[in-house]
Amino acid sequence: MSKIDSEISKIKFTCKDVRVAYSGKEALHGINMAIDDRGVTAFIGPSGCGKSSFLRVFNRMNDTIAGCTVTGEVYMDGQDIYAPSLDPVLLRARVGMVFQKPNPFPKSIYDNVAYGPRIHGLASNKAELDHIVEKSLQRAGLWEEVKDRLKDSGTGLSGGQQQRLVIARAIAVSPEVILMDEPASALDPIATARLEELIEELSQKYCIVIVTHSMAQAARISQRTAFFHMGDLVEYGLTTNIFTNPADPRTQDYITGRTG
Amino acid sequence: MPENNSIHASEYALKRLNKRHMRERRFKMAGLGAIFVAVFALIWLMSSILGSGYKAFYTHSMTMDIELTESLLDPQKLREPDKLRKGNFRLIIQNSLYARFPDVTDRKARRELFDIVSSSGAPNLIRQxxxxxxxxxxxxxxxxxxxxxxxxxxxxxxxxxxxKEERRKVSDRQIAWVDELIASGEIKAGFNTCFFFCADSQDAELAGIMGAFIGSLMTLFITALIAIPIGIGAAIWLDEFAPRNKLVDFIEININNLAAVPSIIFGVLGLAIFINFFGMPRSAPIVGGLVLGLRALPTVIIATRATLMAVPQSIRDGALSVGASHIQAVFHHKLPQAGPGILTGSIIAMAQALGETAPLLMVGMVAYLTEIPDGVTDPATVLPVQIFIWAGNAERAWIEKTSAAIILLLLVLFLINGFAIWLRNKLEKRW
Amino acid sequence: MLNSVFLLVLVLAALMAASFVFARRKAKATVVAAGEGAGLIFHSQPGYYGWLAGIVSGLAALMALVAGANLSLNPWMTLTLMMVVGLAGSYFAASRVSAEFRARTYVEFFIKTLLVTCSLIAVFTTVGIILSLVFESFRFFQEVSFLDFLTGLQWSPQTAMRSDQVGQSGAFGAIPVFTGTFLIMAIAIVVAAPIGLLIAIYLSEYAEKRTRKIVKPVIEILAGVPTVVYGFFALMTVGPAIRALAETMGFSVPTQSAITAGLVMGIMIIPFVSSLSDDVINAVPQSMRDGSYALGATKSETMTKVVFAGALPGIIGALLLAVSRAIGETMIVVLAAGRAANLTGNPFEAVTTVTVQIVALLTGDQEFDSAKTLAAFALGLMLFIITLVLNFIALIIVRRYRARYE
Incomplete structure (x- = not known):
């Protein structure tokens, strides 16, 4: 495990010997790492290296997959999120997630964003809800495009807009962390660029962990990068260090395009 | 614990979260409850039918010494079977009973005494x-x-x-006699053979399901002959050879709709077309089979198409690429792959046809028949219709018979469906 | 009659088999005579020449049979004619054996024609249904006005036995029959819709794989029980149970009532609703559920607010199919609903339905020109139209719904 200078910022997550197995087959072999409270942390690595499985550890989305088991300890702000007393529903309210393919609900744009605040009871009246929806859409950089058609279906938007809608939907719940699982993989370059700008903005306020396939993207937006390979965390450190001066030959091979 | 200032950790939020989890549990309980209701309904249905039906599988018979008095049956000593058949066998039985209970002399008492045995079953047995x-x-x-x-x-x-005696079907005297006959071992319980091997009868103790069973077999034979080959042929054409145009779309929609047309309508069709227009015989398995065949047709088509569509196109393309004609590719390669699925679908469609009642009422298969049918043009009835006919009788003995017939029908259906599922699991291929 | 049919089939089969063997042998001999490697020059394999001869001879013999029947020849003459014509056909087909002759093409054309005919039989069935219903209904509406039928409040189809009887002309107002039908259908749906849906949701979202494997077939048994069995169950068990229950609460319900029939019909439809809803719910992509869980929604919130909302059109389609099934169901109502045409919305009374009336009017001996019998066809036509429209709408909704997630 690389040394992280925790003077820069607080630590949000601490993982100790985290293992993920699907129907008994281990996909992640004991990961130890700490993730900063602010800024963007990127997970990179070849397909099937376990980076997405690891991302789903932080909001316990692995619980929803039949046969998936997670062992080890994960602390969020010092609290064990795999403790039996911990409520995954509450955890997921605090840790939002954005998926690979935009998945707006088959509802109106407004209802998509209002869904989270409604189930969590974050607004006590319509005006408050309107305010949350507007603010979230503004933060996601979508407000100007959709403010006149909030009643239209969310599935009618373009791919890039859908992904920003989904981000707005996540922000509306007031999370502390936003997990992003290859959020730009289904988007065209222009939409990707907009999304990256948005991620940078959001990183001022939220802890963002992003899985990405594109090393260029990791280099552009992240402060820290973790390189995974075949279920192991190979290298973790400041993005600039990883890309200019990788310590491990596997990292070197991957970022220079020899594997992956 | 570090301080947690997230809005989700506020007291209000946590209280609300509790309520949400309660709602979650209630929802889950509702789902479990729904399953419970359905399973309970099934158990209620099965147990009520088993409970009233199992007793029909045994019956009581009386061992009697019967003197075939020559002076009564054949005074001229001709021994001609046809004349003998007309003899008064009722009297023979009565005499035998009076001899068994010599102290019963009163007319009314004697009539009650005779009522112990089956009034037409016992004489007919000796007559035969x-x-x-x-x-x-x-x-x-x-x-x-x-x-x-x-x-x-x-x-x-x-x-x-x-x-009270007036309110029951057997008198005190009869009870006494029966008890005596039971004690002496003259009346004994035994397996009810007649229920399995007799045709219908007006007397509950003589009624059996054989006639209906044979009728069902004949009807189903015709149904299979119609529905399975035509259904498979239609499915092959639609899946492989049909051009993509409005007409074929129409045919497909038509088949889907036909599958959902109420079955009684098919009966009305059979009555109007086969019986009134073509003059086919009423009550005959041939007409019943035709009607059920048309009813089962869309089911077979839909099942066959589903299996054919599941066969990867690559199998057919492989055959085409080595120079097979389209027909050859389909019949030599695709159809054998789909065979097990088609077979299962057809069997299940036949099981459905076996349970069908309403359309057969329309083509007159509700006739009261005491003979086992000989051919597909003879009047006949089928098991479900026999159940319907018997269900109209409110007496205990008939309820028992009806339930027993249902038990047998369900058993047959269970075996057929079970066989189909077994076949599917055994032969099914997954791609 | 049966024997003669059997004989005919036998003769035909023998003729076709003989033609097949004859032509195939000839084709093989021709190939051999043509020398080594000639098999490749021949357009078709020898078997196809055989098939073609079999088909040609069979068709020829069938034509001879039709001709014989039309000319009313005696059976033996017809049979002889069939043999002669059939053999001639077979000889003709065999005489065409040559390398260029495309026997397979002809055989395949014949097979395709056969397959098309199979598909058309389904269409003819629909046409037959429509024609028979429309034709007889038309005769009915010549005697009873269509308006009276649709709006009349009294249904007593007993017509006069003798012409001098007064007041026995029969009333054909179908409103009481339709109210009865819809009342029972409504009860059935009220029972089946929530139970069926909840079962589908529980099994697809909550139950473990093992539970699902056991519960699903058990529920499916309900779908395999013949309707006459449900009818008997309603009549003998549920009806008396409801009456007894009502008596303990101090009011009286007849054994045959709308509630009995509706309740049992509801039970019958449960597996229908649950398996259709199961398909629909599973068609909602997992990513919708993931999106909702990731926002911190519970399972029930995800189900009721996201999955259910997404599946709604499909569920409506499934329910419409269930409604159509309930309206067309016959045996339960025949046994458990009664025959009295009461115009009532009270589920605790005996009512009658369209299907019950069709059965009542068309079973037993009947004259085909009395309004009483013809009324059954008019009811049948209404039933057909209603179910057709329901199925059609349901199919369109379900198809659109499927397209949405594909």
Whole structure:
């Protein structure tokens, strides 16, 4: 495990010997790492290296997959999120997630964003809800495009807009962390660029962990990068260090395009 | 614990979260409850039918010494079977009963005494024996005759002995006689062969399901002959050869709709077209089979198409690429792959046809028939319709018969469907 | 009659088999005579020449049979004619054996024609249904006005036995029949819709794989029980149970009532609703559920607010199919609903339905020109139209719904 200078910022997550197995087959072999409270942390690595499985550890989305088991300890702000007393529903309210393919609900744009605040009871009246929806859409950089058609279906938007809608939907719940699982993989370059700008903005306020396939993207937006390979965390450190001066030959091979 | 200032950790939020989890549990309980209701309904149905039906599988019969008095049956000593058949066998049975209970002399009491045995079943039994072997006349035989359904019901505990005499179907005297005959071993319980091997009858103790069973077999044979080949042919054409145009779309929609047309409408079709227009015989398995065949047709088509569509196109393309014609590719390669699925679908469609009642009422298969049908143009009935006919009789003995017939029908359906599922699991390929 | 049919089939089969063997042998001999490697020059394999001869001879013999029947020849003459014509056909087909002759093409054309005919039989069935219903209904509406039928409040189809009887002309107002039908259908749906849906949701979202494997077939048994069995169950068990229950609460319900029939019909439809809803719910992509869980929604919130909302059109389609099934169901109502045409909305009374009336009017001996019998066809036509429209709408909704997630 690389040394992280925790003077820069607080630590949000601490993982100790985290293992993920699907129907008994281990996909992640004991990961130890700490993730900063602010800024963007990127997970990179070849397909099937376990980076997405690891991302789903932080909001316990692995619980929803039949046969998936997670062992080890994960602390969020010092609290064990795999403790039996911990409520995954509450955890997921605090840790939002954005998926690979935009998945707006088959509802109106407004209802998509209002869904989270409604189930969590974050607004006590319509005006408050309107305010949350507007603010979230503004933060996601979508407000100007959709403010006149909030009643239209969310599935009618373009791919890039859908992904920003989904981000707005996540922000509306007031999370502390936003997990992003290859959020730009289904988007065209222009939409990707907009999304990256948005991620940078959001990183001022939220802890963002992003899985990405594109090393260029990791280099552009992240402060820290973790390189995974075949279920192991190979290298973790400041993005600039990883890309200019990788310590491990596997990292070197991957970022220079020899594997992956 | 570090301080947690997230809005989700506020007291209000946590309280609300509790409520949400309660709602979650209630929802889950509702789902479990729904399953419970459905399973309970199934158990209720099965147990009510099993409970009232199992007793029909045994019955009581009485062993009697019967003197085939020559002076009564054949005074001229001709021994002609056809004449002998007309003899008064009722009297023979009565005499035998009076001889068994010599102190019963009162007319009314004697009538009650005769009511212990099946009033038409017992004489008919000897009639048949004498008809087949005229030399029996003059001898004394020891044979078993069926008891009347009232006695049978009494012995099965379905008639309450504590009810006032006027309000029950057996008199105190009859109960005394029956008890005596039971004690002496003359009346005994045994397997109810007649229920399995007799045709319908007006007397509950003589009614059996054989006629309906044979009728069902014949009807189903015709149904299979119609629905399976035509259904498979249509499915092959639609799946492989049909051009993509409006007409074919129409045919497909039509088939889907036909599958959902109420089955009674098919009966009306059979009545109007096959019987009234083509003049086919009423009540015959040929018409019933045709109607059910058309009813099962869309089911077979839909099942076959589903299996054909599941066969990867690559199998057909492989055959085409080595120079097979389209027909060859389909019949030599695709169809064999889909075979097990088509077979399963067809069997399940036949099981459905076996349980069908309403359309057969329309083509007159509700006739009361005491003969087992000989051919597909003879009047016949089928198991479900037999159940329907018997269900109209409110007496205990008939409820028992009806339930027993249902048990058999369900058993047959269970076996057929079970076989189909077994076949599917055994032969099914996954791509 | 049966024997003669059997004989005919036998003769035909023998003729076709003989033609097949004859032509195939000839084709093989021709190939051999043509020398080594000639098999490749021949357009079709020898078997196809055989098939073609079999088909040609069979068709020829069938034509001879039709001709014989039309000319009313005696059976033996017809049979002889069939043999002669059939053999001639077979000889003709065999005489065409040559390398260029495309036997397979002809055989395949014949097979395709056969397959098309199979598909058309389904269409003819629909046409037959429509024609028979429309034709007889038309005769009915010549005697009873369509308006009276649709709006009349009294249904008593007993017509006069003798012409001098007064007041026995029969009333054909179908409103009481339709109210009865819809009342029972409504009860059935009220029972089946929530139970069926909840079962589908529980099994697809909550139950473990093992539970699902056991519960699903058990529920499916309910779908395999013949309707006459449900009818008997309603009549003998549920009806008396409801009456007894009502008596303990101090009011009286007849054994045959709308509630009995509706309740049992509801039970019958449960597996229908649950398996259709199961398909629909599973068609909602997992990513919708993931999106909702990731926002911190519970399972029930995800189900009721996201999955259910997404599946709604499909569920409506499934329910419409269930409604159509309930309206067309016959045996339960025949046995458990009664025959009295009461115009009532009270579920605790005996009512009658369209299907019950069709059965009542068309079973037993009947004259085909009395309004009483013809009324059954008019009811049948209404039933057909209603179910057709329901199925059609349901199919369109379900198809659109499927397209949405594909």
């Amino acid at each position: 024996m004498v008809y087949q072997n005229p030399d029996l006349v003059g001898q004394t035989l020891t044979i078993k005759v069926p008891t009347s359904d009232h006695v049978d019901q009494l012995l099965k505990g379905n008639i309450d002995r504590n009810v």
